[in-house]
Structures are given as C-alpha cells and as structure tokens.
Amino acid sequence: MSEELHDVRLRVNAGIQQIRVPARRLLSDALRHDCGLTGTHVGCEHGVCGACTVLVDGVPMRSCLIFAVAAEGAQITTVEGLTEPDDTLSPVQQAFRECHGLQCGFCTPGFLTTIAAGLEENPEPTEEEAREMIAGNLCRCTGYHNIVKSVLRAAEITRERESAAGEEA
Amino acid sequence: MKPAPFAYRRPTTLDEATRLLTEAPGAKVLAGGQSLVPLLSMRLAAPDTLVDINHLPDLGHVSVDATGVRVGALARHAEVLTSVAARRSQPLLALALANVAHATIRNRGTTVGSIVHADAAAEMPMVLTLLDGSVDVVSTRGRRTIAAADLFAGPLESTLAHDEIAVEAFFPALPEHGGVAFEEVARRHGDYALVGVAARVLLEGDTVTSARLGFVSVSDVPVVVDVTDALDDPAAAALPHLEPADDIHASADYRTQLIRVLSPRVLERAIAMAQGRNHV
Ligand SMILES: Cc1cc2nc3c(=O)[nH]c(=O)nc-3n(C[C@H](O)[C@H](O)[C@H](O)COP(=O)(O)OP(=O)(O)OC[C@H]3O[C@@H](n4cnc5c(N)ncnc54)[C@H](O)[C@@H]3O)c2cc1C
Ligand code: FES
Ligand code: FES
Numbered sequence: 001m002s003e004e005l006h007d008v009r010l011r012v013n014a015g016i017q018q019i020r021v022p023a024r025r026l027l028s029d030a031l032r033h034d035c036g037l038t039g040t041h042v043g044c045e046h047g048v049c050g051a052c053t054v055l056v057d058g059v060p061m062r063s064c065l066i067f068a069v070a071a072e073g074a075q076i077t078t079v080e081g082l083t084e085p086d087d088t089l090s091p092v093q094q095a096f097r098e099c100h101g102l103q104c105g106f107c108t109p110g111f112l113t114t115i116a117a118g119l120e121e122n123p124e125p126t127e128e129e130a131r132e133m134i135a136g137n138l139c140r141c142t143g144y145h146n147i148v149k150s151v152l153r154a155a156e157i158t159r160e161r162e163s164a165a166g167e168e169a
Numbered sequence: 170m171k172p173a174p175f176a177y178r179r180p181t182t183l184d185e186a187t188r189l190l191t192e193a194p195g196a197k198v199l200a201g202g203q204s205l206v207p208l209l210s211m212r213l214a215a216p217d218t219l220v221d222i223n224h225l226p227d228l229g230h231v232s233v234d235a236t237g238v239r240v241g242a243l244a245r246h247a248e249v250l251t252s253v254a255a256r257r258s259q260p261l262l263a264l265a266l267a268n269v270a271h272a273t274i275r276n277r278g279t280t281v282g283s284i285v286h287a288d289a290a291a292e293m294p295m296v297l298t299l300l301d302g303s304v305d306v307v308s309t310r311g312r313r314t315i316a317a318a319d320l321f322a323g324p325l326e327s328t329l330a331h332d333e334i335a336v337e338a339f340f341p342a343l344p345e346h347g348g349v350a351f352e353e354v355a356r357r358h359g360d361y362a363l364v365g366v367a368a369r370v371l372l373e374g375d376t377v378t379s380a381r382l383g384f385v386s387v388s389d390v391p392v393v394v395d396v397t398d399a400l401d402d403p404a405a406a407a408l409p410h411l412e413p414a415d416d417i418h419a420s421a422d423y424r425t426q427l428i429r430v431l432s433p434r435v436l437e438r439a440i441a442m443a444q445g446r447n448h449v
Binding site: 061 | 272274358
C-alpha cells in the first residue's frame with residue numbers, strides 16, 4: 001500500500017512553497033528537505049532542544065512538533081527569513097555576530113527566531129528577562145553568557161536603527 | 170525518530186470530527202501535538218488516523234464568570250496563562266501554568282489537551298483535581314461532564330472513551346476567603362517537576378475550615394489529600410497517599426524530602442493569601 005500524499009501550500013518567509021508530502025512529514029523536515037531551507041536545524045526531534053524553532057504567524061513554535069500538512073495557511077518564518085530584504089543582518093543576527101553569541105552554530109537558528117519574536121513582545125528586556133526569553137533553548141557550546149549579551153545588544157541595535165531611520169525620514 | 174504512516178483528517182465541524190472518530194477505532198485526536206508528536210516520533214504510539222481538531226470553530230475561548238474559568242479545547246497554555254480575568258478568578262491557573270514546559274511549547278500546547286493526556290507529572294491534571302473542576306466531552310452520543318475526580322484512570326489514561334472529544338475544562342473560581350499556592354522543583358525551569366505541590370485553603374475568620382494539597386510526579390494519577398486536621402505536619406498526613414519513586418531524575422528519598430519541604434511551605438503561603446484577601 002502506498003502512502004497517501006498531500007499537496008500542501010506553505011507560506012514560508014516571503015514566498016510560497018508548494019510541496020507534496022505524506023501526513024507524517026514533520027514541518028522541520030519539510031522545510032529542510034522539501035523546501036531546501038536548511039537553516040532550520042534538527043537536534044532532538046522531541047521538543048526539548050529548540051534548534052528547530054520557527055515562527056508560526058509570528059509566534060515561536062517547535063517545527064519538529066508540527067506536521068507540515070497541519071501548517072497549511074500559516075505564515076512561517078525561518079532563520080532565512082529574518083534577514084532584511086536587502087540582505088542586511090537583522091538586529092538579532094548582527095548582535096550574535098558582535099557578541100560571539102555562537103560557536104558551532106547548531107543551536108543558533110532556534111535562538112535567533114525565538115529572540116526575534118521575544119524582542120517584538122518585549123523590546124527592552126532586563127538581563128533577567130533576556131535569560132527567561134532563551135530558557136527553552138539548549139546550547140552545548142557557549143555557556144549562554146554571550147547569548148544573553150546578544151539579546152540585550154539586539155535590543156540596542158533595534159533602537160539604534162529605529163532612531164537612524166527616524167532621522168532620515 | 171519519524172512517525173509511522175497515518176491518515177490525516179482535518180474536520181471543520183464538531184459533528185464531522187466526532188463522526189470521524191466513531192468510524193475509525195484506531196484514530197486519535199491531534200490538538201497542540203506537544204505530547205502526541207513526540208510519542209509518534211518515538212513510535213510509542215501509532216494511531217492509524219489523526220483527527221486534527223485545530224480547525225474546529227468556537228473552541229479557543231478562555232471565558233470567566235462568577236462561577237469560574239472555562240477553557241476551550243483550542244486555548245493554548247499561553248492564552249490561559251496571560252488571561253488577566255482567569256488569573257483574578259482562579260489564581261492557581263497562572264501559578265501552575267508558568268511551570269508548564271517552556272514558553273515556546275506553551276504557545277502551541279493546549280491546556281485541555283494536557284488534562285486529558287492525564288500525565289501525573291503534568292501540572293494541570295492535578296490543578297483540575299485539587300479545584301474539583303470538570304471536563305466536558307462530546308461524541309456522536311452527545312455531551313457529558315466528567316468530574317475531575319472521575320477523569321484519571323491510570324498513568325497517561327483518562328476515562329474519555331476513544332471517540333470522545335474534550336471540548337472544555339472548567340476551573341471553579343477561588344472563593345472570597347480562599348487562598349492557593351504552588352511550587353515545584355525541577356532539574357531545570359520548564360522541565361517536568363521532580364515534585365510539585367499545590368495548596369488550596371478556605372478560611373472562616375482566622376480559622377482554616379478546609380486545607381487540601383495536590384501533588385505532581387509522586388503518583389500514577391493526580392492525588393489530592395485533605396490536610397485540614399494536619400496543619401502542623403501536612404507532609405506526614407500526605408505521605409501515606411503518595412508513591413514517590415526512583416527514576417533517572419531523582420531518588421525516592423529525595424522526592425520524599427521535597428514533599429516534606431514543599432508541603433508546609435505552600436500551605437503557609439495559601440493561608441497567607443487567604444488572610445490577605447480576608448482583610449481587603
Ligand atoms: C519539551 C517539553 C516539555 C514539556 N513540559 C511539560 C511540563 O513541564 N508540564 C506539563 O504539564 N506539560 C509539559 N509538556 C507537555 C505540554 O504541556 C503539552 O502541551 C500537553 O501535554 C498536551 O497538549 P497538546 O494540546 O499539545 O495535546 P496533544 O499532544 O495534541 O495530545 C495529547 C493527547 O491528548 C489527546 N487529546 C488532546 N486534546 C484532546 C481533546 N480536546 N479531546 C480528546 N483528546 C485530546 C490526544 O489524542 C493525545 O493522546 C511538555 C512538552 C514538551 C515537548
Ligand atoms: S529538534 Fe525540535 S526541539 Fe529539538
Ligand atoms: S553554539 Fe554550539 S550548540 Fe550553541
């Protein structure tokens with residue numbers, strides 16, 4: 001018996017991806033294998049590590065705990081979608097670069113998406129709030145200190161860019 | 170770590186959903202998937218059909234009236250946690266939910282799903298039991314209300330029939346002269362608790378007329394113990410009803426110690442809350 005396939009239209013970042021997948025295809029695998037967006041990483045595949053975190057309608061969720069077929073209609077933002085349209089690094093990406101917020105980089109996509117959404121909700125986090133923001137993501141390299149610094153720096157960069165844009169206007 | 174094949178159905182009415190479940194004896198409901206998808210990926214469960222209820226109408230509510238808080242099957246933990254009205258009506262909801270997993274999991278996992286998943290290591294089945302709440306379920310045979318005391322049959326086993334969909338959980342409001350508290354110890358914040366204890370007390374004047382403790386992770390089903398007559402040593406009264414066990418996360422002795430430490434602490438805090446509410 002061959003497995004039933006579903007035609008799924010995914011809205012990923014600025015584009016639309018039309019894929020044909022079995023119902024059991026995890027969104028994480030669909031993004032990586034069917035859409036070729038390998039920025040989303042897969043660590044544990046049971047919700048614990050956070051490497052696969054993407055934004056679903058702007059809200060961070062584990063892509064390894066969602067079936068691609070169930071994501072039809074939602075707007076999905078992966079780490080590739082965080083970069084500005086002119087390829088400038090987003091504030092969070094820039095901050096990770098400046099503060100050495102990554103070493104091997106395996107966990108980084110999940111941190112970046114989580115923090116991008118977290119700063120939308122709370123643009124001026126305290127250090128304590130920055131820690132809380134990343135509490136659901138695991139990193140085996142950095143020891144987290146530089147990731148916390150990156151969160152705070154990203155908030156700063158966002159403000160700097162906003163005031164620069166304000167002056168230009 | 171990939172699920173076995175299954176058929177996927179996405180009904181858009183409750184009638185259609187209950188009919189699909191009746192027709193497919195090997196089907197399971199998919200809500201937030203935050204417990205079910207890991208079980209499928211580890212192949213600890215292999216239903217032949219998943220009935221995705223995320224597109225059913227009118228189940229996303231967190232509504233509050235004088236009697237308490239009603240949480241629809243599609244309300245995410247995060248929505249219940251941030252509802253100010255729910256927190257005012259029954260403060261224990263937010264106190265416990267802040268300890269349910271991480272924010273990212275709470276963005277998708279549902280509170281009703283967590284209750285019917287019936288994990289004795291989960292906070293919300295215990296909260297529902299401690300508060301004497303209930304769950305409303307619907308099938309092709311109609312709707313019925315299951316009291317929390319009748320809801321939990323064993324480890325990860327509720328008394329819902331296979332073809333019943335839980336549509337709403339009801340958490341009674343905290344009475345005016347009542348207080349609640351919750352505390353748990355976990356390896357890392359957001360992990361399942363090694364031990365969690367909640368308290369609910371009622372006062373008349375300065376006299377405690379009712380004191381009950383609910384426990385997480387130290388039994389097969391949520392356990393609530395009445396400690397009204399054991400205010401001096403609530404842990405001693407509770408321990409005979411509990412079965413703290415050894416596992417890779419903690420020893421039975423350590424869990425017993427946590428019960429001894431947390432029980433009087435949450436009880437005292439709940440009484441303090443009730444006294445505070447008494448005097449305003
Ligand atoms: C990393 C991680 C950490 C976690 N930590 C905690 C924690 O500390 N505490 C805690 O309590 N939980 C924790 N969880 C689990 C989380 O709370 C889940 O959201 C919850 O247990 C299940 O809700 P769901 O909507 O995701 O249900 P699903 O995963 O979709 O379903 C779970 C089960 O319930 C059934 N079901 C769901 N909804 C209904 C319904 N309306 N009617 C009938 N049957 C239904 C399903 O068929 C399935 O058997 C954690 C999860 C992860 C991945
Ligand atoms: S891969 Fe999804 S949380 Fe680890
Ligand atoms: S940078 Fe290596 S796991 Fe985080």
